[in-house]
Amino acid sequence: xxxxxxxxxxxxxxxxxxxxLKFATDGSAVLLFEDGVYAALKGTAVEPHVSDALGRLKVxxxxxxxxxxxxxxxxxxxxxxxxxxxxxxxxAAENGKVQAxx
Amino acid sequence: MSDTIEVEGKEYGVDExxxxxxxxxxxxxxxxxxxAQDNIELTDEHWDIINFLREYYEEYQIAPxxxxxxxxxxxxxxxxxxxxxxxxxxxxxxxxxxxxxxxGLPKPTGCx
Amino acid sequence: MSEVVKKFMYLNRKAPYGTIYAxxxxxxxxxxxxxxxxxxxxxxxxxxxxxxxxxxxxxxxMKNFSPTFRTLGxxxxxxxxxxxxxxEARGLTQEDLVEIAWxxxxxxxxxxxxxxxxxxxxxxxxxNESDAIFSF
Numbered sequence: 001x002x003x004x005x006x007x008x009x010x011x012x013x014x015x016x017x018x019x020x021l022k023f024a025t026d027g028s029a030v031l032l033f034e035d036g037v038y039a040a041l042k043g044t045a046v047e048p049h050v051s052d053a054l055g056r057l058k059v060x061x062x063x064x065x066x067x068x069x070x071x072x073x074x075x076x077x078x079x080x081x082x083x084x085x086x087x088x089x090x091x092a093a094e095n096g097k098v099q100a101x102x
Numbered sequence: 103m104s105d106t107i108e109v110e111g112k113e114y115g116v117d118e119x120x121x122x123x124x125x126x127x128x129x130x131x132x133x134x135x136x137x138a139q140d141n142i143e144l145t146d147e148h149w150d151i152i153n154f155l156r157e158y159y160e161e162y163q164i165a166p167x168x169x170x171x172x173x174x175x176x177x178x179x180x181x182x183x184x185x186x187x188x189x190x191x192x193x194x195x196x197x198x199x200x201x202x203x204x205x206g207l208p209k210p211t212g213c214x
Numbered sequence: 215m216s217e218v219v220k221k222f223m224y225l226n227r228k229a230p231y232g233t234i235y236a237x238x239x240x241x242x243x244x245x246x247x248x249x250x251x252x253x254x255x256x257x258x259x260x261x262x263x264x265x266x267x268x269x270x271x272x273x274x275x276m277k278n279f280s281p282t283f284r285t286l287g288x289x290x291x292x293x294x295x296x297x298x299x300x301x302e303a304r305g306l307t308q309e310d311l312v313e314i315a316w317x318x319x320x321x322x323x324x325x326x327x328x329x330x331x332x333x334x335x336x337x338x339x340x341x342n343e344s345d346a347i348f349s350f
Binding site: 008009010012013034035038041042043044045047063064065067068069070071072 | 227228229230231232233259260263266267268269270271272273274276278280303304305306310
């Protein structure tokens with residue numbers, strides 16, 4: 001069964017994103033939320049790492065958390081999809097299992 | 103202090119120090135009732151300060167400490183009002199604390 | 215108020231909203247401002263995210279304390295520093311940050327923006343020069 005991986009910590013503060021990208025198998029879904037949304041932004045030191053992963057993983061970012069932190073959808077890396085809370089729930093339901101990288 | 107106050111037939115929740123529990127519940131009657139409990143009848147001068155505080159909170163999301171309030175009132179309403187003697191004459195229990203309570207704001211940051 | 219003025223630095227290294235640190239730090243700065251010390255506020259690492267423009271927390275149901283930074287000038291905090299390397303690593307520039315004005319009510323002297331972006335070496339020097347560092 002497929003897994004939805006969630007990352008809610010900033011990639012600059014913790015290695016949660018690193019670990020997630022290392023262990024998530026091809027075709028898995030990754031949702032960035034809370035402070036994890038900073039990994040979705042263009043022009044950061046972690047962008048190359050996230051862009052590489054887009055080739056084999058589906059990456060999503062939670063819109064309300066992005067908005068709360070002052071960033072619009074134009075600032076995110078191409079290939080990452082913005083979802084709302086309902087979209088988050090759909091992802092969790094579709095994937096059956098959720099792994100939270102804390 | 104009771105945990106609710108009655109204003110125009112409606113009950114409003116307050117905390118243990120008498121501050122309104124929910125900022126968005128505020129209606130002018132809240133200020134009138136709270137002032138009456140403190141034996142104050144609100145005048146236009148009181149309302150100037152109460153409205154000023156609500157605008158300040160709306161813009162900056164905090165209730166100002168008393169010295170910040172004094173300076174900011176001086177700038178907005180004139181130097182004759184931006185001094186603690188004037189503000190204490192209106193709000194004897196402390197311009198920031200008492201006026202913020204009437205205005206439905208939380209206790210000012212930096213007040214103990 | 216007190217005879218000896220000390221240099222207090224508040225060092226912020228956490229992003230807003232994900233944890234409570236950023237808001238707590240800001241409250242401590244505002245409360246501490248009553249003690250008339252020489253206060254500086256430093257933003258490093260993820261702390262730089264606290265100052266981004268255009269924050270809107272309606273949809274996450276949390277208090278948006280971004281506008282509160284603009285009162286730091288009223289509280290007589292005159293020195294706000296941001297580490298340039300931390301901004302660059304996050305793809306940000308000073309353009310992305312809020313502006314904080316400062317005004318002396320007596321003399322009406324005004325500074326349009328007290329937020330200063332500085333090099334890492336300068337961050338280290340300022341830390342060394344402080345009498346006390348409060349870390350969040």
